[in-house]
Amino acid sequence: MRRFSAWKTDNLWRIALLWLAMALGIKGAMAQPYHIRAGDVLRIEVLEDPELNRSVLVTPDGRISVPMAGTMRASGQPIEAVQRGLAGRLAAAFTNPPNVFVSVERLADPRLDVGRAGAPELISVYVMGEANSPGLLKIPPGTSVLQAFAAMGGFTKFAAIKRIQLRRAAQIVPLNYRQIEAGSQAAHMKLREGDVIVVPQRRLFE
Structure with missing residues (x-):
């Protein structure tokens, strides 16, 4: 009976560890940042200058164009990286570093993938x-x-x-x-x- 109890306890620990590993794996997967793709439309907002707020398209070559910041690569990068890049490029036009917010307004149409038939x-x-x-x-x-x-x-x-x-x-x-x-x-x-x-x-x- 003691042997069965020990076996049961050991297996319960294994099940608990398995569930913990699965939970951590799911959490890690969910934490993966979205990487921008060509065809996405990004919403850019600059707190200090609303006239710079706009929606921009990530062109087929993976770039975006923003007034006062010029053209920069966005495809393949997480949103935070593009946000930091824009803030850095715009900093020279402001007394203090600007607050720049970037979000994905519309995802690229998956039907535009290369190789579709017809x-x-x-x-x-x-x-x-x-x-x-x-x-x-x-x-x-x-x-x-x-x-x-x-x-x-x-x-x-x-x-x-x-x-x-x-x-x-x-x-x-x-x-x-x-x-x-x-x-x-x-x-x-x-x-x-x-x-x-x-x-x-x-x-x-x-």
């Missing part, structure tokens, strides 16, 4: 910078540049609408919205899968 019904175009609705734009094939401008809700008051860029692989096509409004042939340019529309911030007195 032709998509919609194409994916990325919009970044001073657009009213930056991020991933799902549009029908054959959509023109002007139609895409409408789909992204136009531009913010900070947009340099004469210096818009259409980035297609290694090619950069300059777009002037004023000329497009006036009937430029660029208005009828058809967008392709993976195109990136970049709307830069207006310079002083521009």
Whole structure:
């Protein structure tokens, strides 16, 4: 009987240790930080200057562009690292180190992973910078540049609408919205899968 009691106690200890190990493993897995991916949309807020608050797209090459901070790599990094990087880049513009908060506003669409079979019904175009609705734009094939401008809700008051860029692989096509409004042939340019529309911030007195 004593032998059975000792065996029972020993096994109870083993079960307890197993549960503890499982619990610690789950806790460790949950503590793993999220690493940003291309296609994610990040929300950036600067406590000291609300005009810098915006949503930014992580472009296919893994970068984000923020006024006064420039372009920096975000893909593959945890949110805290991007937050620290932005705060460091913006510090020179403030008397005291700014309070920068970064969060994931929208996750990348998993359907955009490379290697999926079949032709998509919609194409994916990325919009970044001073657009009213930056991020991933799902549009029908054959959509023109002007139609895409409408789909992204136009531009913010900070947009340099004469210096818009259409980035297609290694090619950069300059777009002037004023000329497009006036009937430029660029208005009828058809967008392709993976195109990136970049709307830069207006310079002083521009």
